Amino acid sequence: MGGACSSNAFSAVQLTISSTRSSRFRSNRTVSLFSVRACDDPPRGPSCIYVGPLHTATKETLEALYSQARDAYYSGEPLILDDMFDRVELKLKWYGSKSVVKYPRCSIRRHSTYADSDEDISMAFALASLWSLFLALGCSACVWPILYTVSTAYQKAFDSGGLSYGSQASGVGLLFVFNGIILTTLGLVIGYPVASASVKVLQGLWRGDLAALKGSCPNCGEEVFAFVRTDKGNYSPHRADCHVCECLLEFRTKFEQSDLRLGRQWVYGRIYLVRRSRRQREP
Numbered sequence: 001m002g003g004a005c006s007s008n009a010f011s012a013v014q015l016t017i018s019s020t021r022s023s024r025f026r027s028n029r030t031v032s033l034f035s036v037r038a039c040d041d042p043p044r045g046p047s048c049i050y051v052g053p054l055h056t057a058t059k060e061t062l063e064a065l066y067s068q069a070r071d072a073y074y075s076g077e078p079l080i081l082d083d084m085f086d087r088v089e090l091k092l093k094w095y096g097s098k099s100v101v102k103y104p105r106c107s108i109r110r111h112s113t114y115a116d117s118d119e120d121i122s123m124a125f126a127l128a129s130l131w132s133l134f135l136a137l138g139c140s141a142c143v144w145p146i147l148y149t150v151s152t153a154y155q156k157a158f159d160s161g162g163l164s165y166g167s168q169a170s171g172v173g174l175l176f177v178f179n180g181i182i183l184t185t186l187g188l189v190i191g192y193p194v195a196s197a198s199v200k201v202l203q204g205l206w207r208g209d210l211a212a213l214k215g216s217c218p219n220c221g222e223e224v225f226a227f228v229r230t231d232k233g234n235y236s237p238h239r240a241d242c243h244v245c246e247c248l249l250e251f252r253t254k255f256e257q258s259d260l261r262l263g264r265q266w267v268y269g270r271i272y273l274v275r276r277s278r279r280q281r282e283p
Contacts, residue, residue: 054087059095062088066099090256093118094266104218113273117215117251119266120225124212127227128205135198141191149180204229211267213251218273220245228253230267239274248274 049065051057065080066088072079080088092100096118104115153176204210214225220242228238228251238251253269 054091057091059092059097062092062095063097063099066092093268094256104216104221113218114270115216115218117213117269117271119268120212120214123214123225123227124205127212128202131198131201131205134194135202138191138193138195138198141187142195143187143191145180145183145187149183152176153180208267211253213253213267213269213271215271217242217245217247217249218271219247224249224271226251228267230255250274 049061049068051061051065054062066085069079069085069088073085089100093116102116104113106113201210209230210227211230212225212227214223216222217224222242222244224240224242226238226240226249230253237253240249240251241247242249250272251269252272253267256266256268
């Protein structure tokens with residue numbers, strides 16, 4: 001009886017050990033298979049459109065990247081960094097793309113209402129054409145009296161057949177000289193300020209010291225524009241009234257160097273709605 005009990009106990013221990021080994025082998029095999037399958041799966045992550053350098057990217061490619069990055073940001077999985085997103089948006093603004101046009105909105109941090117503004121090349125060209133006309137008028141006012149006096153003097157000299165030294169001829173000559181001096185002086189007094197002012201405005205437009213900005217009014221949404229000085233010595237923002245709702249607007253500008261505009265600055269900014277005090281609201 002004792003030998004049978006001991007043999008039965010020994011066989012039970014062997015069965016327990018074998019079952020333990022088989023269970024360990026199965027668990028190890030399961031872990032190894034799981035690890036192999038996990039390693040075989042390709043890594044999945046957000047991918048975006050390849051655009052290359054921004055200065056050589058086309059407008060269509062940047063618009064596709066901007067739309068994809070914006071949708072991914074709203075879904076909670078951003079594709080690119082904020083700095084890169086701002087650079088793409090700025091490049092599309094330079095292209096004049098409608099995909100980056102933003103309507104008037106409110107700032108939670110500053111508690112202000114604002115809208116984006118861009119440089120209006122057509123208004124700058126119209127202003128340059130107007131001041132070019134003023135320049136032509138000013139130069140004509142300066143030069144025409146001199147040319148008229150000289151041409152009239154030569155014509156009278158040839159018609160008379162030579163210079164006469166009589167008293168009547170000398171009196172007429174003095175009167176003619178006096179009239180020529182008066183005309184020349186009036187031409188210089190009137191024409192020189194107009195011509196010099198025109199030259200200053202045209203130089204400012206060419207250098208980018210004076211820019212035309214357009215955007216939407218933050219209050220009524222109508223399109224507004226203003227001519228803003230952008231020189232470095234001018235730190236005060238430009239203010240103007242909306243021609244529709246008569247609200248006070250403040251134009252704040254920013255500058256970017258442009259290689260495609262012969263070294264000129266590219267101007268853009270924002271239009272802020274300025275709240276008037278109660279005294280200013282009362283008529």
